Amino acid sequence: MRVLTFGWEFPPQQNGGLGVACYGLTRELLRDGVEVIFVLPKTQETAGDARFLFADDERLIKVLRTDVSIKPYMQGDSTVDVIVGYDSQGKPIIRSRTIIEEAHRFAHQAALIAKSEEFDVIHAHDWTSYLAGVAAKIASGKPLILHVHATSYDQAASSNVDPAIYKIEKECFEMADKVVTVSQFTKNIVVNKHFIPAKKVEVVYNGCNMYEPPQLPPTLAELKRQGKKIVLYHGRISIQKGVDHFIRAARRVVDVDKDVVFIISGSGDMLTQIIEQVGAVGLSDNVKFAGALWDEERDRMYQSADLMVMPSVSEPFGLVPLEALQHGTPSVVSKQSGVAEVLTHALKVDFWDVDEMANQILASLRYPVVRKQMVKEGREQMSKMSWRVAAQKMQQLYRSLLQYVTT
Amino acid sequence: MLTVCPYFHVHQPYRVKKYRVFDIGNDTEYFNDNSETDLNNRRIVEKVANKSYRPTNKILKELLDKHPEFRFNLSFSGTVLDQFEAYAPDVLESFQELVATGRVEILADTYHHSLAFFYSVPEFKRQVQKHERRIKQLFGVKPRVFRNTELSYRNDLAKWCEDNGYIGIMSEGWEKYLGWRSPNYLYNPPGCNKIKVLLKNYKLSDDIAFRFGNKEWANYPLSADTYADWIHAHHGDGQTVNLFMDYESFGEHQWEETGIFEFLKVLPEMVMRHPDTSFKTATETVEAYDAAGVYDVPDILTWADTDRDLTAWIGNDIQRDAIAATYKMEEAVMKTRKRDIIENWRKLQTSDHFYYMCTKWSEDGDVHAYFSPYQSPYDAYIAFMNALSDLQLRVSYAVAEREQQELEKQESEPVPEETQKDYPDVTNTPDENETHEVPETPEPEPEQKPGRAGWWGKLINKIPFFKRPRPQRTSS
Numbered sequence: 001m002r003v004l005t006f007g008w009e010f011p012p013q014q015n016g017g018l019g020v021a022c023y024g025l026t027r028e029l030l031r032d033g034v035e036v037i038f039v040l041p042k043t044q045e046t047a048g049d050a051r052f053l054f055a056d057d058e059r060l061i062k063v064l065r066t067d068v069s070i071k072p073y074m075q076g077d078s079t080v081d082v083i084v085g086y087d088s089q090g091k092p093i094i095r096s097r098t099i100i101e102e103a104h105r106f107a108h109q110a111a112l113i114a115k116s117e118e119f120d121v122i123h124a125h126d127w128t129s130y131l132a133g134v135a136a137k138i139a140s141g142k143p144l145i146l147h148v149h150a151t152s153y154d155q156a157a158s159s160n161v162d163p164a165i166y167k168i169e170k171e172c173f174e175m176a177d178k179v180v181t182v183s184q185f186t187k188n189i190v191v192n193k194h195f196i197p198a199k200k201v202e203v204v205y206n207g208c209n210m211y212e213p214p215q216l217p218p219t220l221a222e223l224k225r226q227g228k229k230i231v232l233y234h235g236r237i238s239i240q241k242g243v244d245h246f247i248r249a250a251r252r253v254v255d256v257d258k259d260v261v262f263i264i265s266g267s268g269d270m271l272t273q274i275i276e277q278v279g280a281v282g283l284s285d286n287v288k289f290a291g292a293l294w295d296e297e298r299d300r301m302y303q304s305a306d307l308m309v310m311p312s313v314s315e316p317f318g319l320v321p322l323e324a325l326q327h328g329t330p331s332v333v334s335k336q337s338g339v340a341e342v343l344t345h346a347l348k349v350d351f352w353d354v355d356e357m358a359n360q361i362l363a364s365l366r367y368p369v370v371r372k373q374m375v376k377e378g379r380e381q382m383s384k385m386s387w388r389v390a391a392q393k394m395q396q397l398y399r400s401l402l403q404y405v406t407t
Numbered sequence: 408m409l410t411v412c413p414y415f416h417v418h419q420p421y422r423v424k425k426y427r428v429f430d431i432g433n434d435t436e437y438f439n440d441n442s443e444t445d446l447n448n449r450r451i452v453e454k455v456a457n458k459s460y461r462p463t464n465k466i467l468k469e470l471l472d473k474h475p476e477f478r479f480n481l482s483f484s485g486t487v488l489d490q491f492e493a494y495a496p497d498v499l500e501s502f503q504e505l506v507a508t509g510r511v512e513i514l515a516d517t518y519h520h521s522l523a524f525f526y527s528v529p530e531f532k533r534q535v536q537k538h539e540r541r542i543k544q545l546f547g548v549k550p551r552v553f554r555n556t557e558l559s560y561r562n563d564l565a566k567w568c569e570d571n572g573y574i575g576i577m578s579e580g581w582e583k584y585l586g587w588r589s590p591n592y593l594y595n596p597p598g599c600n601k602i603k604v605l606l607k608n609y610k611l612s613d614d615i616a617f618r619f620g621n622k623e624w625a626n627y628p629l630s631a632d633t634y635a636d637w638i639h640a641h642h643g644d645g646q647t648v649n650l651f652m653d654y655e656s657f658g659e660h661q662w663e664e665t666g667i668f669e670f671l672k673v674l675p676e677m678v679m680r681h682p683d684t685s686f687k688t689a690t691e692t693v694e695a696y697d698a699a700g701v702y703d704v705p706d707i708l709t710w711a712d713t714d715r716d717l718t719a720w721i722g723n724d725i726q727r728d729a730i731a732a733t734y735k736m737e738e739a740v741m742k743t744r745k746r747d748i749i750e751n752w753r754k755l756q757t758s759d760h761f762y763y764m765c766t767k768w769s770e771d772g773d774v775h776a777y778f779s780p781y782q783s784p785y786d787a788y789i790a791f792m793n794a795l796s797d798l799q800l801r802v803s804y805a806v807a808e809r810e811q812q813e814l815e816k817q818e819s820e821p822v823p824e825e826t827q828k829d830y831p832d833v834t835n836t837p838d839e840n841e842t843h844e845v846p847e848t849p850e851p852e853p854e855q856k857p858g859r860a861g862w863w864g865k866l867i868n869k870i871p872f873f874k875r876p877r878p879q880r881t882s883s
Binding site: 252256344345346347348355356358359360362363364366367369370372373374376377 | 427428429723724725728766782783785786788789792793796
């Protein structure tokens with residue numbers, strides 16, 4: 001079986017959970033003998049790509065590049081600068097294009113690729129690839145699966161949904177043969193907000209890669225020496241992620257225990273607003289901004305923190321609590337997340353319930369046994385959430401569509 | 408001759424409300440949830456009264472009236488009796504009517520449905536005595552056969568019961584300890600010569616308690632006729648068939664729609680259809696038959712799960728932490744001699760609190776298999792530990808106050824001791840003094856509600872933590 005896959009993020013590029021998910025799923029599909037043609041937009045070209053091509057598991061993969069430029073986590077009217085050609089002196093001609101224009105260009109390329117490649121089924125990840133998936137379907141007549149890692153409702157935290165993106169989502173979902181979501185939470189959005197029949201939408205939970213991480217030298221040693229307890233936020237700082245609710249909970253926590261320090265790791269369009277909020281509620285001593293941490297720096301922070309909080313307003317899945325668990329740190333997660341459906345061993349709270357969030361933070365710092373147990377049992381549970389299970393479910397879907405088309 | 412000894416266990420805990428860290432030091436009411444959730448104890452009792460207690464008692468009364476041979480046993484936790492009295496007095500009256508027939512025996516139990524025997528025998532004894540007084544006061548009888556929380560059992564418990572005058576004790580009839588032998592005989596615990604063990608026939612008991620309404624079960628729907636045949640099949644292979652189950656099996660665990668009430672209505676008649684089959688209470692059973700051998704249970708045995716142990720209550724770290732923290736307070740709690748503190752501490756010993764923290768079945772996100780009023784075992788633990796933290800604060804203040812009073816007393820003119828005490832002394836010789844702790848009045852003394860004023864406020868304001876103003880709410 002050969003699958004023509006469209007995506008716009010792939011490790012080792014440092015973006016969000018999407019690339020990790022595409023990688024995990026692709027790896028397991030390849031292991032099962034499924035051939036994957038993974039189409040990435042041009043800007044994904046990195047040194048990392050080459051490394052991943054050399055990896056043993058990825059021999060069957062064929063990376064195609066198209067002449068578009070898409071960057072992650074953008075609104076429809078965000079613009080990107082693209083080289084559209086070269087002048088007579090060889091200097092690049094740079095134009096600004098909106099992300100939606102880019103998605104359409106990606107789709108145009110997709111149609112060409114679909115005509116020249118042999119494959120059985122089309123699988124497109126995230127909204128920027130939906131148009132590409134649909135174009136490939138029209139060009140080839142092959143069945144199409146759209147994989148929803150996030151919706152316009154998540155990005156906008158349910159208010160000010162970008163109408164242009166919503167239109168793309170809805171129209172493409174209607175064109176698809178199957179829509180796959182990463183959680184029941186996201187399925188509910190697709191059914192209730194995009195009006196897609198529930199039976200057309202399948203939930204395939206993300207997996208995770210369980211490994212024993214190396215013990216890194218601790219960070220924030222001075223704070224720890226002073227007996228401070230460390231609560232970590234790691235993620236983009238945007239309306240979707242609920243950092244403002246987290247700061248309100250932090251205020252409530254510090255009222256009771258001034259020895260709690262909150263570390264914010266990440267950047268995003270709400271950063272200035274959050275810094276101002278921290279000042280306004282008088283938490284400058286207790287909230288530290290660490291910038292966006294990656295790789296070893298991020299892992300050291302996971303290992304040093306006593307607790308991780310994921311306060312998302314709307315989180316289709318949410319990989320961060322699992323990463324933290326990997327490093328021995330338990331989490332408070334918002335109930336408005338997919339991971340809350342699969343991870344039993346976390347504290348769960350409505351993102352708006354600031355009092356309860358503060359209660360859970362305080363209680364888990366106060367009673368260390370609860371943290372110990374969430375890590376111990378959580379890691380056991382994690383070891384059963386493999387990408388293998390997700391890949392097997394995807395293969396079943398592929399096959400069911402092939403039957404549908406051929407008979 | 409084959410007799411059937413049915414025993415129904417009636418229990419409701421005082422569930423801890425969503426008690427938050429901020430409430431510690433500010434709220435002494437741990438059990439007064441008034442939301443529309445299953446944490447609202449009054450709401451639960453009213454719901455279960457309608458679904459189970461009222462209709463079942465009506466049927467049981469009719470059966471007793473109709474069949475002079477019909478007999479059964481009941482056991483009550485003190486916490487359910489207190490809640491009946493407060494929220495559903497008519498249910499309590501209907502139970503009193505059943506017992507008044509003289510054919511319904513009440514078993515001994517711990518007042519607070521606790522696992523105290525395995526943590527503190529003195530405290531266990533006080534709870535058993537408190538329970539006995541309560542049963543005497545409400546029903547006018549004195550239990551002679553013992554059953555422990557969750558049917559938990561061990562050789563030394565049987566020995567304790569024999570030493571304290573009980574003639575029988577109930578336990579699970581489990582193959583691990585029975586071997587090839589049948590649960591349908593009486594046995595002796597090792598080292599005991601008087602007390603006999605009645606063993607639950609778990610196959611026949613669980614057919615009603617767990618499987619009755621299960622449409623996947625091969626024997627669904629189970630008729631009383633068939634069930635009576637299964638009982639009769641034990642003729643020649645046993646003397647007593649002990650059917651032990653939660654009372655709430657009727658109407659609450661097995662809903663009315665399953666036909667459970669129709670089943671119950673005709674069961675005695677079907678059982679007695681066979682000429683040599685009848686019913687006996689636990690005491691009658693113990694007096695009628697000799698022990699057939701020794702039932703040796705060195706480790707804790709319960710009626711729960713496939714493991715038949717306490718792992719559903721103390722199987723994980725948070726459960727063990729919570730129960731250890733509870734019993735660790737014993738000495739200080741008793742030292743306060745304050746009735747409200749002692750009572751709150753005992754309500755927190757109820758085994759259900761620890762059961763709600765169980766993570767045994769929550770793997771793979773399968774939370775449906777697991778019943779709890781809390782959204783997760785961790786929520787249960789946090790609410791419990793916060794309430795316990797508040798109680799610890801109250802205990803430390805009360806002990807400090809008590810020590811201060813005693814100091815002043817020593818300095819001033821000696822005064823007759825009785826007039827000095829708010830509460831009877833239960834520290835030195837707790838067992839005897841305990842009998843004075845609860846006078847024979849049905850209404851327990853209302854709990855103190857210390858506000859910020861008075862000694863409580865003075866003490867609390869000495870701690871910087873509580874002096875701070877209530878947190879500001881930010882507007883974002």
